[in-house]
Every structure is written in C-alpha cells, then in structure tokens.
Amino acid sequence: MCKSIKAISRVKSGELSFCENYKSFHLIFNNIFLALNKTELKRLKDYIDTLVIDYLEHK
C-alpha cells in the first residue's frame, strides 16, 4: 500500500485520508470509495450541504 497516505479523520462508518503522492483525497463511506482532488471534494461537500437530510432520512 502507498506509504504516503495520511488519515485525516475516521469514524465507524468511514474515513477521510490524503495521499501526498497524488495529492488526492480518499473518502471511504461504508463500502463506497471515492478518490477526489481538492476541488471535487469541495464540490461534493457543497452538494451534500444542499441536501434536505430530514426529507431523505424519512422517505
């Protein structure tokens, strides 16, 4: 495994880490793995912020 991956944060359901070689963020959520660059990560964050969580959780 790549030695330059650094965990940024982790919880039970997933973790966010950063690979210094490829300058890419690895977002693991349950069985979903996303490799994103800084812009993409920002965009994903913004998108998630727009979601109406209450609605989705109770649908």
Added chain:
Amino acid sequence: MTISIWRYSHLILAVSSALFIFIATVTGIILALEPISNQIQPFAVDNANDLSLAEALEILHNEYEGVITLEKDENDFVIASIITAEGKNDMFYVNPFTGEKLGELIKKKPIFEFATNLHRSLFLKSTGRFLVGLFSFFLFLIAITGIKLILKRQGGFKRFFAKVVKENFEQYFHIVIGRYTLIPIVIITLTGVFLSLEKFNLLPSDKLVHKNIENTSHAESIGINGFHVFQSYTLNELKSLEFPFSEDEEDYFILNLKDKELYINQYTGRVMSKADISLVSIVSTWSMVLHTGQGTFVWAMVLLLSCIAILFFMYSGFTMTIKRKKESVKIKNKYTKDEAEFILLVGSETGHTQRFAKQFFDALITANHTVYLDQLNKYSTYKIAKHLIVFTATYGEGEAPSNAKNFEGLLKMIRQKQTVKYSVVGFGSLMYPDFCKYAIVVDALLQKQKNFIPNLPLFKINNQSHDAFKTWIQQWNESTSQDLKIQLTKPTVNKKRLKNFEVLNITDCNVDDTFLLQLKSLKKQKFKSGDLLAFYPEEDHIERLYSIGRVEDTILLSIKKHKFGVCSKQLSTQKQHNMIKARIKRNLDFHFPIYAKEVIMIANGTGIAPFLGMMNENTLDIKTHLFWGGRTQQSFQLYSKLIDKAFKKGYLSSFNLAYSREEDEKVYVQDVLMEKEKLICNVLQNKGVIMICGSIAMQNSVLEALNIITESKLQHPLSVFENNEQIKMDCY
C-alpha cells in the same frame, strides 16, 4: 421396563437431541477456553476502571496526534484507535494511565472461529441456527425433568443435597454431578435460546430512540478536559467513545455507556441528545456474558465444567438405559389371570423389583403351579386365586412407583369373590427416611379388605439384598409348606479387575467362630483402613464386602464364619501363602478423619477391623477412644494384641468394653456409651467425629443412644451432627 412420564421425557429428549447436543457441547468446551485464554493475557491494567474519562482522554491527547475511538472490550481491556504523528491509523490495547501501547488486538484463533460457527449454526446458516436454538431448548427441558427426577428420588427439596444411594458408578455420579451442574446448564440453555431468538428477530426491537435535549448552543467553547460529562463518568461505565469526524459543530462525540448512549457537543461539552439502552439489549448483553463466559474467568470455568458434565451425563445416561434394557424382564404369562392360583403383582420404578418377582414366578412355574404375574396397576378379579404376593418398591417420599399409581383406587373398586391369602415384600433402601413406605401402605390396604387374610407379615428388603430375599423365600416356604428354590441370576464379574492377594496369616476360629485373616497384595495398591475388600465366590458371584484394617501395609480382615455363609466358609479354610482373588473398593466416607481433634470409634463383633488399622495409623496425636461390644472376654482375645500395641504407643486414649454374655446382666456397647455421655458431648462439641462400624442392629441402637444423649445434654437431635459430617458409619 416401566417408566414414569418424567423419566420417559428425560430419556426421549436426550435420545432425540443427543447428536446435536454432543456437537454443541464439544464445541462449547473449546469455546469456553477462549475467554479463559484471553483473560490470562497481560492487557488488564489495575484500577483502570476508577480513572475518569476526562483524565484518560487528556493522557491520550498528549500522547497521540488524534484519537478516533476509545473503547473497552468484553475482557475489560481498554482499546484505543488513534492517528499517529505520521498520519497512520493504529488500534491497540492501551494503558489509560500512561497512553502506552500494551499490545496488538487479540485475533480470534482459527480453531475458535471454526468452533463458533459449528456451535452457532452447524455450518447450515439459518437452518442450523434454528436447530441449535431448538436443541438448546430441549437441553433446558432435559435439565428441568432432571431436577424433577432428583427431587422425586431424594424425597423433596430439603433432601436435594442429601446423600445419594449408590447403585452403580453411572447412576451415582449422574445424580451427584447433576445436582451441582443443573443450575449452570439451565442458565446456558436459556441464554442460548434467547440469543437464537434474537438472531431471528423474534424479540421486540432494541433500536435506540434519541431524545433531543439541546440542539445547538452558543455557549462558549471549552477544552474537552473541562467537559463536565467526561469528568463525571469513569472507565468503568464506558463501553465506547467515538470522536467527531470533523470540526463541524454538527459532528459530536458519541458516548456509549453501559445503560445509555449520549451525543455530546464537541465544543461546549453539553449533552445534546440521550437514549436509554432498552431492556432487551441489556438482557441480550447479559445473555452473551452468561452464555460465553467472556470477561469472567470463574464463570468461563463453570461453563467449561458444565460442558464436560453434559458429556458425562450423555455417557452415564445411555449406559444406564442400556443396562436397564438388558436387565429388564418381559412378563410372559403361561396362564391367564383366571386360571392362576398364585397372583404376583409388581410395583417397580426402574425394573429391579420386577426381576425379583420374575425369579419367584419362575420358581413357582418350576414347581408346577399356576401363576400369573402382572403390574399393580392392572389389579383385577382373579377367579381361582388363593395367594396374592405383592412385590413393590417405593418412590420419592413414600409414593407408589409409576406402575402402581392406580392400585389403591382399583383395590377399593374391585372385590374378590373368594378369600385370598396375601404377602407383601417391600424393596427399598435404608438410606431414605421413607424406607419401604409404599409397601407398608399396600400391606395396610390389603389388611383392611375383607377377603384378604395375611399369609406372612410385611417383609422389607434393603438394597436389593439377595440374602434377605432368600430369607423371605424360606419364610414363605414354611408358611405354605412348599419347597421353592430360587435361581438367583449369577451376576457377571469382571475378572480383569480382580487382583491376587497372598494369605500371610490366618488365626484359628475363636469361640464366636471369628478369625483374623491377614493378606498382602501382590501388586502395589492404594488403600487405607476403612476401605473395603470385595470377594466374589464362584458359587453365586455375589459381592461380599469386608472392612479393611491396614496394619503394617497389609490387609487385616476380621471375619465371622457363618453356618451357611459361602464366602466366610471359603475364607476360613485358607492356608498360609494361598492366593485369593479380590478387589479393593475405596470407601472415602469411612477413612480416619485426620482433620478432627478427637475421634470416638464404636464397633461390635468383627466391625472392629478397620479400627484396628486406624488406631495404629494415628500418628497425628488425635485423641482416640474405642468402644467395642462382644460376647465374652474370650471374644476379645483375638484383638487384644493389636489394641495393647496401640495403647503402648499412646495412639489410643481410652478403651471401653461391653460383654453381652459374660455377666448376668447383658451389657451392650450402647449401654457403655450412655455411661460416658460426658465424653460424647465433649467430642461432638469440639467438632470431633464418631465412627460406627458393625451390624445394622448395633448401629440402630447406638444411634438411638447417641440421640438421647445429644437431645438431653446438647439440646440438638443427632441429625444436626450427622449433617455436619461428624458421624461416619459403615454398617452391614
């Protein structure tokens, strides 16, 4: 073979689930070793449970770059998941006082993985899980029927832990071990059933419901060391603590405690939301702990022993069943009930009594009589019957055995037209307080009936004694002027277990036809005074037991030659250097009590043998008093040498004699005891032990005398001391 509903269900359940229970038990034994092996790992930290969460977190924060979770596993070891300075994840056992890594997480060994799967689901997924749950429930029922059977056999709750009558090895230990392991087995099975139900979602949901206490607050942020909530809980209550994912205020600490779950604001430390753990999940956690023994060494050991006990129950239970099947006799009547002059009725629980009845039946048939043999429950009219003979055992607290339950009712309803002579033979054991009680009841019931006249008084037989049965046959022959001969079935003797003994010395018979026989085992064997030497004469192979006195590593027996005694006659004709085959039987209940301060030994006749050995073994300076009852002074000569020797060495403190044929007034050993009541009271009060060996008649009179003394002087019945194990008996 007759069987009660409890015994029947106990057996049927055992047979039907044997294979599954066997698998579950064997894997259970392996799995019980897992918590034991985990517990001995060096990851436990003393007093860690008293440390507050705030302190532990501070230490970890100082030590590591980031902390992700802090939790406690089932063994109470603290686990930290952290991010190191290099940005690497790591999870390990940690010392919460120093933050130091204690070791890598214990990986489940493949053998335990395999055993867990087999134990849980037999590798059959859901089907397997269902089967295991079902058979766990069966085992629970087996345990319950087992408890019921013990209660019946012992005669009530109070006697649950009373002494068990030993019929054979399997039966004895099936009961003795059963009494101690039934409770753990009930717990194992019930928790097992619960865990299965849980897997099939058959229990109410245990989902946590969070109640919001505070949404967002604008209070000022404080460091986590200052969080009131972390200060107020210790590691003892902690299950797990999950740190917030990001620095966003909406991410919070999730704190799992034993009884609740809290969401805690990562800046203010206030509890935002709280959920109580449901009763179902608390029960489920306890079931898991009780079923697997995780975290507790002692309970895991109990589980391990219980599993081994279950294997033993399977072995002993099936051996007993097979033995009983082999020994059971089928009733094959030649004549119908209305053609027979002799009617034999049997009340039997386990089939032993039926065997005696069958022998009598065969003897009558051989003598060309018309006989009809049946169970007491099938009592009916008998047109030409002249004799009714009842053979019955007693079950529980003087109740009827299962195949005699309806007899009382039938007897009231059915009237015989002609007069019938009756005899009742009761079978039982003197170890139970209700010895032959049901036979007494049957005798009384028949006495009340008009058409029945007694032929012989009620006859009681202790422990299936063949000799007693022969005596009864003799009486019966005399009363009916017949000459019946009973073919007693020769029990088989395992010749391999017999050992060779050399005759070292044999004395001539004295006035009472008593002699001393000194033997030496050719092979080295373990034995002590009070153990028994078993002989099996060729004629009948019936076991004869003699109490051993160990004198200078040889076996000393005191034997009375009986007029019709097969074994004693054979032994009396032995010469020096002859070889005799016999077997030593350990009799742990009748060894010299080296823990006691003072010992009183009471014997009559040949019962002195074990004491002759014990006196000379007493090197611990225990005060020992001997009481012996014999016929005349000459009777005593046989033993005087050994007793003098013990006296000289100072092993014997006092010696009291009672001669029943020496003076005008007959003096028995119990009379001498009554004179020495002070000594007896002192010994009993000082936790001393009284040992009795000799004839049953002497035992009864001695116990009566002791009871009078204890009741009048110590204000307690003798049974109090008996229960204290201060009275040891070996009488015949």
